[in-house]
Amino acid sequence: MPSEIVQVSGHIIDSLILPKVLDEIMDLNGTFEILDIAIGKRKTDTSNARLRIEAASQTHLDQILKRLARLGAAPLCAKDVRLVRATKEGVFPPAFYSTTNLPTEIRFRGRWRRVRGIEMDCGIAVNPSTGAAACTPVASIRKGDWVVCGSEGVKVTPLERARTAEVFQFMGSAVSSEKPKAQLIQRLAGEMRAIRRAGKKILVVAGPAVVHTGSGPYLERLIKGGFVQVLFAGNGLATHDIESALYGTSLGVRLDRGVAAKDGHDHHMRAINTIRHLGGIRHAVRRGVLKRGIMHACVTRRVPFVLAGSIRDDGPLPDVITDTLRAQEAMRRHVEGLGMALMIASTLHAIATGNILPATVKAVCVDINPSVVTKLSDRGTFQGIGVVSDTESFLRELCLALHL
Amino acid sequence: MCRPTYYTIAYEINPWMSLKRQADHARALVQWNQLYRLLTRQLRVRVQILPPHPGVPDLVFTANAGLVSGRTVIRSNFRHPERQQEEPIIERYFKRAGFRVVRLSSRYDFEGEGDALWLGETLLFGFRFRSDEPAHEELARILKARVLPVELADRRFYHLDTCFCPLGASSALWFPSAFDRYGRKVIENLVADPISVSEADAKRFACNAIAVPASATSMGGTGGRAVVMQAGSSTRLRRQLARRGFRLYPVDLSEFLKAGGSAKCLVLRLS
Numbered sequence: 025m026p027s028e029i030v031q032v033s034g035h036i037i038d039s040l041i042l043p044k045v046l047d048e049i050m051d052l053n054g055t056f057e058i059l060d061i062a063i064g065k066r067k068t069d070t071s072n073a074r075l076r077i078e079a080a081s082q083t084h085l086d087q088i089l090k091r092l093a094r095l096g097a098a099p100l101c102a103k104d105v106r107l108v109r110a111t112k113e114g115v116f117p118p119a120f121y122s123t124t125n126l127p128t129e130i131r132f133r134g135r136w137r138r139v140r141g142i143e144m145d146c147g148i149a150v151n152p153s154t155g156a157a158a159c160t161p162v163a164s165i166r167k168g169d170w171v172v173c174g175s176e177g178v179k180v181t182p183l184e185r186a187r188t189a190e191v192f193q194f195m196g197s198a199v200s201s202e203k204p205k206a207q208l209i210q211r212l213a214g215e216m217r218a219i220r221r222a223g224k225k226i227l228v229v230a231g232p233a234v235v236h237t238g239s240g241p242y243l244e245r246l247i248k249g250g251f252v253q254v255l256f257a258g259n260g261l262a263t264h265d266i267e268s269a270l271y272g273t274s275l276g277v278r279l280d281r282g283v284a285a286k287d288g289h290d291h292h293m294r295a296i297n298t299i300r301h302l303g304g305i306r307h308a309v310r311r312g313v314l315k316r317g318i319m320h321a322c323v324t325r326r327v328p329f330v331l332a333g334s335i336r337d338d339g340p341l342p343d344v345i346t347d348t349l350r351a352q353e354a355m356r357r358h359v360e361g362l363g364m365a366l367m368i369a370s371t372l373h374a375i376a377t378g379n380i381l382p383a384t385v386k387a388v389c390v391d392i393n394p395s396v397v398t399k400l401s402d403r404g405t406f407q408g409i410g411v412v413s414d415t416e417s418f419l420r421e422l423c424l425a426l427h428l
Numbered sequence: 429m430c431r432p433t434y435y436t437i438a439y440e441i442n443p444w445m446s447l448k449r450q451a452d453h454a455r456a457l458v459q460w461n462q463l464y465r466l467l468t469r470q471l472r473v474r475v476q477i478l479p480p481h482p483g484v485p486d487l488v489f490t491a492n493a494g495l496v497s498g499r500t501v502i503r504s505n506f507r508h509p510e511r512q513q514e515e516p517i518i519e520r521y522f523k524r525a526g527f528r529v530v531r532l533s534s535r536y537d538f539e540g541e542g543d544a545l546w547l548g549e550t551l552l553f554g555f556r557f558r559s560d561e562p563a564h565e566e567l568a569r570i571l572k573a574r575v576l577p578v579e580l581a582d583r584r585f586y587h588l589d590t591c592f593c594p595l596g597a598s599s600a601l602w603f604p605s606a607f608d609r610y611g612r613k614v615i616e617n618l619v620a621d622p623i624s625v626s627e628a629d630a631k632r633f634a635c636n637a638i639a640v641p642a643s644a645t646s647m648g649g650t651g652g653r654a655v656v657m658q659a660g661s662s663t664r665l666r667r668q669l670a671r672r673g674f675r676l677y678p679v680d681l682s683e684f685l686k687a688g689g690s691a692k693c694l695v696l697r698l699s
Contacts, residue, residue: 034561034564034565034575034577035564035565035568035574035575035577038576038614039576039578039610039614040611040613040614041561043610044608067574068568068572068573068574070565070568070569094579095561095579096555096561096562096564096565096577098562
């Protein structure tokens with residue numbers, strides 16, 4: 025709902041200006057929240073109050089603001105954003121506004137406009153002819169783009185605290201390994217069902233430990249059960265998943281017996297070579313070479329995946345995007361419509377994903393190492409909950425809770 | 429006060445003004461002189477004269493020039509361009525007279541004593557038609573006093589001094605319908621003994637009266653407080669004032685009523 029923060033100040037208590045302002049808002053079917061109020065202690069002291077006013081539509085809000093302006097209640101931010109032209113490819117003007125991952129609006133030509141594709145640590149590029157504002161990473165800025173500078177005319181809306189107890193509030197506290205997992209996973213499952221019912225997407229970011237710990241089949245079940253709409257991973261997860269599908273091992277360790285296979289150390293290289301020979305994961309599935317596993321489930325269930333490469337990759341698989349900027353772009357294309365991001369046993373990809381997620385997407389970070397979970401929240405992905413748990417037991421419990 | 433040498437109806441900026449209903453210049457001059465003589469001779473009020481100026485007919489309504497407090501004058505920011513031309517003339521006059529001239533932020537309109545009247549220690553401030561509500565905060569800061577803004581609700585009573593007239597610290601004349609319910613409540617809380625006037629009296633600008641405190645006059649034996657008001661007020665109002673010990677001095681200012689002003693509009697309190 026469109027909202028605006030206004031300030032009323034002066035002798036607003038004795039003159040009944042404040043009650044009048046509040047009555048006017050209600051008479052015009054708006055709602056308000058008193059953000060803060062300071063009342064003068066002596067008769068000659070002035071008072072002031074800040075109110076957030078909400079209305080069903082922008083025209084409706086404008087109508088309320090127009091009426092309130094007469095009563096001296098002025099919008100706190102009545103100025104437009106300052107736009108400066110980028111003078112170089114991939115470089116913001118020096119005073120650029122650096123974004124947060126919270127819903128953001130800018131005031132341009134007297135109107136508030138929502139910034140599309142909000143994510144943290146980017147700039148805001150504005151098309152002056154249409155007024156459309158888009159969150160843009162520094163590398164994507166083109167020479168001559170108009171970029172928002174300074175924080176004037178920029179409005180960031182903090183996330184509303186949930187009124188009812190829910191899982192993301194329930195586990196909202198600091199990361200701890202000493203929390204009851206079974207109950208948490210039950211509520212998480214409920215949340216996932218709700219997100220799917222609402223028609224939103226669930227993203228899974230997974231590290232190779234998912235395969236190493238033998239929890240690949242559970243993730244496969246999640247994909248087949250329709251609880252994964254996008255998968256982000258690296259070369260590692262895909263390689264070991266394919267290795268396990270082709271040879272039954274992960275990094276040479278037999279997943280069924282937990283012992284090292286003879287000459288198992290080269291299985292993953294053979295797996296990579298096979299896929300490279302076939303021209304990609306999709307081709308391998310189509311040719312019947314790849315018959316099971318996470319990647320197989322993604323291809324057959326038409327779940328898009330983005331494999332982003334890194335410097336220590338073997339191979340890599342032909343599907344891996346080795347240009348990091350291109351990989352970021354590919355990931356960004358899937359952010360729209362996300363309701364939840366489930367990040368399992370991955371440090372690098374989880375943080376990369378956390379960076380591009382708006383705060384409105386609920387993030388769940390599962391890792392056996394508490395520092396990874398903490399790291400993600402410290403980097404500003406504060407909308408998330410952390411679960412310190414072994415990947416295999418987490419996914420097993422989750423599948424159970426989802427009746428998969 | 430300012431002599432109505434150039435007074436005329438040259439534009440229409442309130443419901444009372446009509447270019448078709450011109451003021452009779454000679455009569456206006458006679459009426460103004462009557463008021464001047466009444467104040468200076470009968471009531472022994474000291475009056476300073478602001479020299480009239482061609483092209484600014486409403487300069488005669490000095491109440492709107494500003495608000496005086498001690499040796500400081502808070503100059504008006506007129507709403508209408510027609511009257512904005514008075515601003516430099518007023519400013520020059522006060523500077524020459526040795527006053528400190530304070531200007532409010534130009535973003536907000538403020539029409540001086542027309543919209544700001546003292547009631548004891550509190551300044552009542554009327555807003556909407558001529559003055560802007562946010563100006564009250566600046567006034568409070570400059571005057572270090574409580575300033576209570578009240579919204580005016582009737583276009584005919586476009587200035588606070590057309591519908592409210594303090595008579596000392598505890599009494600006031602007022603026309604309640606000129607305020608909204610919040611304003612009415614504020615005035616009822618503020619004024620211990622409000623005297624409400626009828627619509628007929630209000631339309632005769634009974635509230636646009638000059639209250640002359642006993643100390644300002646040197647009349648002996650009259651019992652003190654004098655109220656100068658447009659002639660023709662109802663018997664009821666006259667009786668109400670008499671009962672409270674006010675002495676009424678009716679004066680005919682009908683030519684000025686054509687421009688939406690009466691006794692109070694023609695004077696600005698300097699001390």
